[in-house]
Amino acid sequence: MxxxxxxxxxxxxxxxxxxxxxxxxxxxxxxxFKLLPSFGYMLEQQNPDTMIDLQCDEDGKIFYFFMSLGASLIGFRRCIRPVIAVDDTDLKGRFRGTMFVITAQDGNK
Missing domain, CATH: 1.20.5 (Single alpha-helices involved in coiled-coils or other helix-helix interfaces)
Known part of the structure; x- marks a missing residue:
């Protein structure tokens, strides 16, 4: 300035x-975070075979959220290499928790 x-x-x-x-x-x-349930619903509607699982605690706060896009599920089924890598990272800031990411490698890497 x-x-x-x-x-x-x-x-x-x-x-x-x-x-x-x-x-x-x-x-x-x-x-x-309040929009997450509707986001999951729209993902399921617009992406065939997509899986969403959302669980909340007694206070209505999100305890667990799982999302797998249908295209990813189809790709995992067709993986040539049976190696799946799992990684996690700690979430920092006001909302703490752990985010897990699972990936696999196809024939084209």
């Missing part, structure tokens, strides 16, 4: 402005 417009702005003010602009553009994390 100083170079382009000759204005000096504190980093904290810039960060606050960015966060405000993002809040106007995108939904909060809580709002997007």
């Amino acid at each position: 100083k170079t382009m417009y000759g204005i000096q702005i504190l980093y904290s003010k810039t960060h606050q402005a960015l966060q405000y602009a993002l809040s106007l553009t995108y939904k909060t994390q809580e709002e997007t």
Whole structure:
């Protein structure tokens, strides 16, 4: 800003402005998690053979979400190499948990 417009702005003010602009553009994390059931339903409707499983705890918070696109399931059935790699990563931030990713390699790598 100083170079382009000759204005000096504190980093904290810039960060606050960015966060405000993002809040106007995108939904909060809580709002997007509430959309997950409808997202899963639309995936099942638009992608044949897609599997979705969503489980919530007593408070209605998402405890478990499984998604496998139909095209991926068909591809797994036709894998030449019977090797499936499983990896996980810890989710950080306000919503903690673990995300598992499972992949396989086809004949074209």
